[in-house]
Amino acid sequence: MTEAEDLRLVRECLEGNIKAFETIVDKYQKPIFNLALRMVRAAEDAQDVAQAVFVKAYENLASFNVKYKFFSWIYRMAINESINLLKQRKQVEKINQNLRALEKTPEESYDASALSGLIQGALMKLDIDYRAVVILKHFEDFSYGEIGYILDLPEKTVKSRLFTARQHLRNLLIKEGVVAND
Amino acid sequence: MIEDKYIEIINKEIDGRLTPDESARLKDYLSRTPEAQLFYNDMAKVSTMLSELREVDPPANLKKNILNTLSVNKYVPKSKPSLVKSIIPSWKFSFKYAGVFATGVILGAFTAVLFNRSEALNSLDVTGALIINKPAGDFREISRHEIAAQDVSGALVLKSAEELLLAQVTLKSEQTVVVKLDFDFRELAFQGLGGVDDNGLRATVSENEVQLSHLGAHGYFLVFKKKIPALTFLNLTIMTGKSVEFQERIATE
Numbered sequence A: 001m002t003e004a005e006d007l008r009l010v011r012e013c014l015e016g017n018i019k020a021f022e023t024i025v026d027k028y029q030k031p032i033f034n035l036a037l038r039m040v041r042a043a044e045d046a047q048d049v050a051q052a053v054f055v056k057a058y059e060n061l062a063s064f065n066v067k068y069k070f071f072s073w074i075y076r077m078a079i080n081e082s083i084n085l086l087k088q089r090k091q092v093e094k095i096n097q098n099l100r101a102l103e104k105t106p107e108e109s110y111d112a113s114a115l116s117g118l119i120q121g122a123l124m125k126l127d128i129d130y131r132a133v134v135i136l137k138h139f140e141d142f143s144y145g146e147i148g149y150i151l152d153l154p155e156k157t158v159k160s161r162l163f164t165a166r167q168h169l170r171n172l173l174i175k176e177g178v179v180a181n182d
Numbered sequence B: 001m002i003e004d005k006y007i008e009i010i011n012k013e014i015d016g017r018l019t020p021d022e023s024a025r026l027k028d029y030l031s032r033t034p035e036a037q038l039f040y041n042d043m044a045k046v047s048t049m050l051s052e053l054r055e056v057d058p059p060a061n062l063k064k065n066i067l068n069t070l071s072v073n074k075y076v077p078k079s080k081p082s083l084v085k086s087i088i089p090s091w092k093f094s095f096k097y098a099g100v101f102a103t104g105v106i107l108g109a110f111t112a113v114l115f116n117r118s119e120a121l122n123s124l125d126v127t128g129a130l131i132i133n134k135p136a137g138d139f140r141e142i143s144r145h146e147i148a149a150q151d152v153s154g155a156l157v158l159k160s161a162e163e164l165l166l167a168q169v170t171l172k173s174e175q176t177v178v179v180k181l182d183f184d185f186r187e188l189a190f191q192g193l194g195g196v197d198d199n200g201l202r203a204t205v206s207e208n209e210v211q212l213s214h215l216g217a218h219g220y221f222l223v224f225k226k227k228i229p230a231l232t233f234l235n236l237t238i239m240t241g242k243s244v245e246f247q248e249r250i251a252t253e
Helices: A002-016 A018-041 A043-059 A069-086 A091-098 A108-109 A116-127 A128-139 A146-152 A155-175 B004-014 B020-032 B033-050 B064-074 B083-088 B094-120
Strands: B122-125 B140-148 B153-159 B164-182 B189-193 B204-208 B211-225 B233-240 B243-251
Touching: A002 A069, A018 A069, A018 A128, A043 A069, A069 A128, A069 A146, A091 A146, A116 A128, A116 A155, A116 B020, A116 B033, A128 A146, A128 A155, A128 B033, A128 B211, A146 A155, A146 B004, A155 B004, A155 B033, A155 B211, B004 B020, B020 B033, B083 B211, B094 B189, B140 B243, B153 B243
Parallel strands: none
Antiparallel strands: B122 B204, B140 B153, B153 B164, B164 B211, B164 B233, B189 B211, B204 B211, B233 B243
């Protein structure tokens, strides 16, 4: 489905066609849920985030600026919603202080291998700003410019933040013995 | 110690953004610098591991929950933010907020009275300041709306330039016809009317509505200024007497 198709769906939604919004949900529920899952880790929280994102998107469709891509707009909401949830629950501090990379959580049933769990664990140890750029680049394959729009950052900052984030991630994975630095 | 510029080049390589020249330089540098080669290997491995994390399917009930939430709370897209929401920005239905809701309704009703009072329509003959020349600009056609109702026929063609909208109207009717265009005053502003072929038109203007009434065949254009760069709407209603002959919500992009 193209950007033009997205725009058509947005217009139809604004004209009161709920079916058009259903198509938007069908198209974006998986990427938005996965983005949220990478950001907040717990499946239940990711579901809450995804649900809130779509409801807010529907409520605010009229403010969508057609100069931007619809998916960038909705991803931006997903990142902000994830950050809000983490802040509300003070998970940032909690994770930084208490998370053990190897501890198992029920949510790891989403990641089949222990390695995936380790990587997700390392991601969660990253500062939230670094985590967001890594997720948008490596899981969603956005360009620096698109990440800049989603996170409201200059492209240059996106680039430097991404480079630093990867190095932090490497150091974390070295500590876990996943990446062998010898 | 790895040179900073090569750390940047390694990252560009990870993102697949190296030029052939940079790629050759990196290859040469890595062959001469074991520490850099190790760093590169690690970064490549991190990148590979990230890309190997599987996408998972969302819970089966996610879509249903989303759509139920929309339905239960009767959300509607905000082409105009509601009065209640302007007073209580993040209001969601909950019994525990019933008191707040009731207060909101009372305040809303009071504000609506004030609002409506300040929005009284001004009836004008189509003369003077209301008449403008067709604005310069590279107008492109957005949409065309053919009107073939029982007592009215014609068309409205909507065109857009950078900050302006041009609605070109041609209508023919044996009865007096009322053409109403309403819009969100925070999104659009009526600028004026042009191309009027005689004085048989009357216009009624408020900050969020333009009404024109005329009899017979007429052609004219209305100009609106876009206040925001987002998608907006014009609601077109054409009436003869009390009967609605044509009604359409027209997107401005």
